[in-house]
Amino acid sequence: FLPRYALEAWQAPCTTNYRYSPQVPTSLNCGIDPGHGMPLCFHRDLPIQNPNNVWTFNGTIPPKLVIGKYGEPLLFRHHNNLSPDVKQNAGFGRHTISTHEHNGHHGAENDGFTGAYFFPGQFYDYHWPIVLAGHFSMNTAAGDRMASTPDESGGLIQIPGDWHETMSTHWFHDHMFSFTAQNVYKGNAAMFNIYSGLDRGNETIDDGVNLRLPSGSLKSWGNLDYDVNLMLADKAFDRDGQLFMDIFNFDGFVADVMTVNLAYKPYFEVERRKYRFRILNASVSRFFKLALSDASPIIQIGNDGNLLPHPVTLTELDEQGIAERYDIVIDFSRYLVGDKVHLVNLCDHMDGGKLVGTKPVRDLTIAEALGGASADPCVGKILEFRVVRNPDLPDVSQVPPTLIPNPDLSNIPVARERVFEFGRDAIQTTSDPISSFIGPWGIAADQGATLAADFGRVSAAPRFGTREIWTLKNGGGGWDHPIHIHFEEGQVLARNGSAANVPEWERGRKDVYRLRPGGSITITMQFRDWGGMFMEHCHNTVHEDNAMLLRWEIDDGGTPFLRPLPTPIPTPQGVTFEAPTDILKTAL
Numbered sequence: 324f325l326p327r328y329a330l331e332a333w334q335a336p337c338t339t340n341y342r343y344s345p346q347v348p349t350s351l352n353c354g355i356d357p358g359h360g361m362p363l364c365f366h367r368d369l370p371i372q373n374p375n376n377v378w379t380f381n382g383t384i385p386p387k388l389v390i391g392k393y394g395e396p397l398l399f400r401h402h403n404n405l406s407p408d409v410k411q412n413a414g415f416g417r418h419t420i421s422t423h424e425h426n427g428h429h430g431a432e433n434d435g436f437t438g439a440y441f442f443p444g445q446f447y448d449y450h451w452p453i454v455l456a457g458h459f460s461m462n463t464a465a466g467d468r469m470a471s472t473p474d475e476s477g478g479l480i481q482i483p484g485d486w487h488e489t490m491s492t493h494w495f496h497d498h499m500f501s502f503t504a505q506n507v508y509k510g511n512a513a514m515f516n517i518y519s520g521l522d523r524g525n526e527t528i529d530d531g532v533n534l535r536l537p538s539g540s541l542k543s544w545g546n547l548d549y550d551v552n553l554m555l556a557d558k559a560f561d562r563d564g565q566l567f568m569d570i571f572n573f574d575g576f577v578a579d580v581m582t583v584n585l586a587y588k589p590y591f592e593v594e595r596r597k598y599r600f601r602i603l604n605a606s607v608s609r610f611f612k613l614a615l616s617d618a619s620p621i622i623q624i625g626n627d628g629n630l631l632p633h634p635v636t637l638t639e640l641d642e643q644g645i646a647e648r649y650d651i652v653i654d655f656s657r658y659l660v661g662d663k664v665h666l667v668n669l670c671d672h673m674d675g676g677k678l679v680g681t682k683p684v685r686d687l688t689i690a691e692a693l694g695g696a697s698a699d700p701c702v703g704k705i706l707e708f709r710v711v712r713n714p715d716l717p718d719v720s721q722v723p724p725t726l727i728p729n730p731d732l733s734n735i736p737v738a739r740e741r742v743f744e745f746g747r748d749a750i751q752t753t754s755d756p757i758s759s760f761i762g763p764w765g766i767a768a769d770q771g772a773t774l775a776a777d778f779g780r781v782s783a784a785p786r787f788g789t790r791e792i793w794t795l796k797n798g799g800g801g802w803d804h805p806i807h808i809h810f811e812e813g814q815v816l817a818r819n820g821s822a823a824n825v826p827e828w829e830r831g832r833k834d835v836y837r838l839r840p841g842g843s844i845t846i847t848m849q850f851r852d853w854g855g856m857f858m859e860h861c862h863n864t865v866h867e868d869n870a871m872l873l874r875w876e877i878d879d880g881g882t883p884f885l886r887p888l889p890t891p892i893p894t895p896q897g898v899t900f901e902a903p904t905d906i907l908k909t910a911l
């Protein structure tokens with residue numbers, strides 16, 4: 324997988340963005356004034372942030388977007404330009420980082436493992452091969468047009484693997500052990516669109532493969548005119564208007580200023596036609612539930628990285644947990660030029676006058692959310708759409724009745740079933756000074772003890788090439804946990820033990836699973852293409868950091884895999900490796 328493209332970014336204290344290209348119109352320069360640049364602030368009336376209050380890619384806004392396509396391996400060289408002095412962090416954020424491509428189907432050394440972090444002055448080369456799952460075992464002769472990627476002139480290049488595993492909407496973010504919440508909150512998060520023959524980012528090419536979803540037509544693939552990434556996150560500020568985080572709240576950190584793409588009170592000008600929005604919940608602990616202010620329909624086409632088997636029309640989306648992505652289509656042709664409509668958040672985190680981060684307190688109706696029924700400042704209107712003109716060209720984009728059907732796993736025997744219970748009052752059985760952490764949260768694997776995180780401990784080791792069924796259980800009713808499993812996507816078989824409880828919009832493949840208070844979810848996954856160490860954790864990143872995270876690895880009990888894999892122990896001088904601190908008896 325020799326890289327075809329290289330990206331380079333520098334994790335850095337925030338600064339003014341002067342990157343301006345006079346070759347393209349202002350609209351393609353993110354509205355940057357070339358004379359004054361774009362300082363890092365969340366609204367023109369909010370203060371410019373101090374360098375150590377916000378750390379982003381290249382230290383600038385707007386948030387970055389990576390565009391890739393299947394069959395074109397990317398090399399992402401991530402430099403760490405943060406201060407070597409760990410105290411230069413304005414009270415939150417760690418200067419060591421590990422960048423997770425969520426939910427990349429890449430070898431483990433490129434996953435951004437929580438223990439594979441790097442120090443100021445160092446860089447990490449992440450190799451993202453961007454292949455379909457099943458690359459080494461299915462359709463290896465690339466004989467199926469559905470398994471394909473766009474060439475540069477409107478045609479297709481066929482690729483190996485299973486086209487039912489085609490992914491679209493990813494993001495990448497810090498995964499530093501026990502500091503993920505602080506670092507992601509501080510600005511280490513960006514989105515990544517992956518294009519394919521099916522999901523082309525071109526709405527005019529009619530070749531029987533391209534789904535022609537709203538996007539644009541100027542380029543043969545990857546048009547963004549009508550395909551827009553929305554990164555939602557709540558933020559808090561100190562009395563001077565500088566970004567602030569309470570790092571001593573272990574239940575969940577919920578803030579009171581709503582941002583979209585790091586902008587407070589944003590508006591977006593749209594034409595009277597269909598748009599696709601790729602919505603990411605990039606909060607620390609806050610859940611969302613989205614609707615339009617006029618209660619008009621939204622078509623959900625994707626859930627997490629994957630397009631759904633069939634689009635689902637809704638007037639309110641489901642709750643959206645941290646790290647979940649919902650791809651939706653809104654048809655603005657039903658409005659008139661001059662109309663406004665808002666994206667509204669219905670999910671209330673205010674309880675008895677206090678913002679709480681353990682779980683959503685309640686879901687409001689649209690009328691309640693707009694009518695001020697909650698004192699939660701992030702409830703209600705979060706993004707204004709201004710309908711400003713008719714499109715120059717007719718809208719030929721489509722939302723076909725079939726998008727991407729699930730892979731059929733029925734002929735693959737289930738090698739093993741596992742149960743993971745997510746709860747409080749975790750114990751720690753190891754004491755490695757680097758890999759082991761103590762916190763109230765933990766995970767019990769297969770009826771074992773509820774253990775706090777140790778990235779040196781192997782808690783599950785499915786065998787390479789097999790399929791398993793995993794049940795994820797919430798240990799209590801007082802909280803919700805959006806659980807993320809790295810590397811492989813799962814099909815949801817049941818909620819609370821019944822397939823009938825799985826809503827239509829969860830019938831694709833997912834990588835984050837909201838357990839719901841007191842609930843459970845049963846999924847099935849197959850493990851193929853690569854081995855190595857991956858993670859499973861709560862994506863309420865405060866829970867993850869304290870210490871609801873475990874390491875699992877894909878194991879073959881022999882060559883080409885080692886058993887057990889040594890744990891990386893990074894230092895400013897380089898990485899050493901040590902034997903796992905613990906391998907649970909139930910892991911293998």
Ligand SMILES: [Cu+2]
Nearest residue numbers: 804861863866
């Ligand atoms: Cu959690």
